[in-house]
Amino acid sequence: MTETPALEVRRLTKFFGRKPREAIERLRAGASRTELAPLGTAAVIDADFEVHRGEIFVVMGLSGSGKSTLIRTLNGLLEPSDGTVTVMGETITGMSRKRLREVRRRHVSMVFQHFALLPHRTVLENAAYGLEIQGVSPAERRARAEHILERVGLGGWGDKMPAELSGGMQQRVGLARALASDTDILLMDEAFSALDPLIRKEMQEQLVELQHELGKTIVFITHDLNEAMFLGDRIAVMRDGRIVQLGTAEEILTDPADGYVAQFVQDVDRSRVLTAGNVMEAPRAVVTASAGPRAALRSMRDLQTSMVFVVGSGRRLLGVAHDRDVLRLVQRGERSLESAISDDHPVVGADEHLSELFESAVESQLPLAVVDEQGRLLGAVPRVTLLAALGNVSANTAEQAIIETPATIPVDVITATLHRTARPDTALADAADASAVAAAAAEAADIRAEALSKETEAFSRDAEALSRDAEALSQETDATRADAAGERSPA
Numbered sequence: 001m002t003e004t005p006a007l008e009v010r011r012l013t014k015f016f017g018r019k020p021r022e023a024i025e026r027l028r029a030g031a032s033r034t035e036l037a038p039l040g041t042a043a044v045i046d047a048d049f050e051v052h053r054g055e056i057f058v059v060m061g062l063s064g065s066g067k068s069t070l071i072r073t074l075n076g077l078l079e080p081s082d083g084t085v086t087v088m089g090e091t092i093t094g095m096s097r098k099r100l101r102e103v104r105r106r107h108v109s110m111v112f113q114h115f116a117l118l119p120h121r122t123v124l125e126n127a128a129y130g131l132e133i134q135g136v137s138p139a140e141r142r143a144r145a146e147h148i149l150e151r152v153g154l155g156g157w158g159d160k161m162p163a164e165l166s167g168g169m170q171q172r173v174g175l176a177r178a179l180a181s182d183t184d185i186l187l188m189d190e191a192f193s194a195l196d197p198l199i200r201k202e203m204q205e206q207l208v209e210l211q212h213e214l215g216k217t218i219v220f221i222t223h224d225l226n227e228a229m230f231l232g233d234r235i236a237v238m239r240d241g242r243i244v245q246l247g248t249a250e251e252i253l254t255d256p257a258d259g260y261v262a263q264f265v266q267d268v269d270r271s272r273v274l275t276a277g278n279v280m281e282a283p284r285a286v287v288t289a290s291a292g293p294r295a296a297l298r299s300m301r302d303l304q305t306s307m308v309f310v311v312g313s314g315r316r317l318l319g320v321a322h323d324r325d326v327l328r329l330v331q332r333g334e335r336s337l338e339s340a341i342s343d344d345h346p347v348v349g350a351d352e353h354l355s356e357l358f359e360s361a362v363e364s365q366l367p368l369a370v371v372d373e374q375g376r377l378l379g380a381v382p383r384v385t386l387l388a389a390l391g392n393v394s395a396n397t398a399e400q401a402i403i404e405t406p407a408t409i410p411v412d413v414i415t416a417t418l419h420r421t422a423r424p425d426t427a428l429a430d431a432a433d434a435s436a437v438a439a440a441a442a443e444a445a446d447i448r449a450e451a452l453s454k455e456t457e458a459f460s461r462d463a464e465a466l467s468r469d470a471e472a473l474s475q476e477t478d479a480t481r482a483d484a485a486g487e488r489s490p491a
């Protein structure tokens with residue numbers, strides 16, 4: 001059974017003005033927002049989406065695009081003109097005020113742009129305010145508020161008054177108040193917009209951390225694209241009351257729904273949004289260590305690259321091997337690749353943002369190896385791909401990536417060396433190596449060649465069968481002709 005979403009918004013329209021029904025009908029028939037201006041403002045038009053439990057869902061758009069109106073319908077502060085809102089499985093549209101208050105108390109709290117703290121109460125009392133409204137006992141609310149103040153980095157500030165705190169700290173109190181109520185959903189309306197850029201960044205990072213720890217569902221409104229991209233698991237882009245695109249930061253960046261969104265995302269800091277996992281490619285040259293030097297050299301020759309990734313069992317990354325070192329091993333007739341494996345190359349995690357990869361990319365000429373927590377090789381980020389991703393030049397980088405570590409030894413030299421050093425026993429070993437290489441590199445040429453040769457075999461079997469059929473047919477024809485001739489000729 002699938003979990004009910006935290007929020008479900010179905011065909012929601014909010015019209016401020018006269019004759020809302022007429023306005024909605026005209027909107028559905030294709031009238032524009034401007035055409036309806038004489039009647040009023042269509043603040044939100046046909047919004048239809050779900051917010052999953054535990055995600056940070058960002059609503060982004062320019063001023064006047066309808067973000068605040070939308071968020072206010074989510075906790076019932078505004079009643080939709082049409083459509084419905086369902087909170088944790090309960091449809092709040094049309095609900096009595098009393099029940100609505102109950103749903104809000106249990107499920108939804110809000111963090112405001114200008115903090116909305118009570119100036120004559122202490123930080124602790126402000127943090128405990130939601131609990132007070134819920135009727136929680138003074139001792140318990142004190143304990144819970146203290147705990148949550150600690151969590152947001154304000155331990156020891158409980159006795160201060162809000163005015164004694166900086167803006168960033170005041171918003172931490174706002175956040176603490178919302179978190180102390182322990183509702184499932186936090187609505188945050190431009191919650192960090194009033195803060196200095198550095199504090200704002202800090203708060204964004206802390207919010208992501210808190211979300212991971214506490215698993216809250218967060219709807220976050222912002223007109224700042226970088227903030228949206230950094231925070232949002234998914235982002236709804238609004239324009240003139242409509243959601244024009246809903247997707248992950250990566251989808252919006254790399255595949256904007258229309259020219260408006262494309263222009264909007266043009267200046268975004270991609271390095272803070274895209275991760276190594278987003279831009280990595282299948283590593284081109286991979287061999288298992290057990291495959292040995294000859295297999296590694298053959299693989300590099302076939303792919304015309306100067307390096308291969310070497311993996312151990314379970315695809316665990318051991319390092320890289322360079323063509324010159326491997327050639328030397330082959331010349332010496334060595335059977336182990338080990339002494340050619342070097343760990344002097346950049347390794348990054350799939351979740352690392354591109355902004356964190358620059359240092360590694362600058363330090364080394366090699367593609368960055370992307371590994372999971374167990375150190376297994378997931379992919380590679382060639383430096384050219386890194387640059388292309390930042391400049392949003394995604395097309396055809398794979399082609400360029402192949403030649404990023406071009407072979408330093410001519411193909412015929414390698415072929416001649418392999419040939420010259422081949423002995424009857426190495427030929428057998430080579431066969432074993434070849435299958436190890438094929439297993440390690442899914443797209444290896446060996447596999448393609450094998451598939452092709454199988455296909456060719458199948459074709460030639462078909463051709464044989466066909467020619468047998470044709471022969472049988474012609475024999476039959478001959479026999480029929482002979483019969484016919486026999487019948488005609490007088491006995």
Ligand SMILES: Nc1ncnc2c1ncn2[C@@H]1O[C@H](COP(=O)(O)OP(=O)(O)OP(=O)(O)O)[C@@H](O)[C@H]1O
Pocket residue numbers: 016041042043061062063064065066067068069070223
């Ligand atoms: N109570 C209201 N009565 C009439 N019109 C309203 C009301 N609230 C909002 N609007 C109009 O609805 C449209 C959307 O406003 P809304 O505040 O939702 O946008 P926003 O994207 O949140 O913008 P901002 O970032 O400036 O708050 C605007 O044209 C606004 O003037």
